[in-house]
Amino acid sequence: MKRQTLLCLLVLVCAFPARATDAPTTISVIQKDQMFSQPVVTLRVGDTIMWGDADDVDHNIAIQGGAGEIDHGVQKPGRVIKQTFDVAGNYRVICHIHPHMKMTVIAQ
Numbered sequence: 001m002k003r004q005t006l007l008c009l010l011v012l013v014c015a016f017p018a019r020a021t022d023a024p025t026t027i028s029v030i031q032k033d034q035m036f037s038q039p040v041v042t043l044r045v046g047d048t049i050m051w052g053d054a055d056d057v058d059h060n061i062a063i064q065g066g067a068g069e070i071d072h073g074v075q076k077p078g079r080v081i082k083q084t085f086d087v088a089g090n091y092r093v094i095c096h097i098h099p100h101m102k103m104t105v106i107a108q
Contacts, residue, residue, distance in 0.1 A: 030054050036103040048084040053077050065091035
């Protein structure tokens with residue numbers, strides 16, 4: 001099951017190449033070994049981040065910034081959570097289950 005989950009998440013990463021135009025982009029971030037694969041992501045307003053849980057444990061995506069906090073709840077292994085950033089600013093992303101998991105999103 002772990003191999004299949006990781007393979008699915010890697011396919012998602014490859015399915016969304018780097019920005020070639022000004023069209024909105026989806027950026028993949030993998031959660032593995034209770035860490036985010038990218039500690040800082042800079043994106044354009046309108047872009048989306050897709051977090052994939054490649055661990056054997058549940059995670060959580062909570063986004064702080066803007067008007068408050070968006071909490072996506074429990075994320076089971078193998079599941080993906082998406083969030084579009086429609087407002088410029090700096091955002092802090094944490095996992096409430098594993099508070100040491102933190103990342104920054106800069107929407108420009």
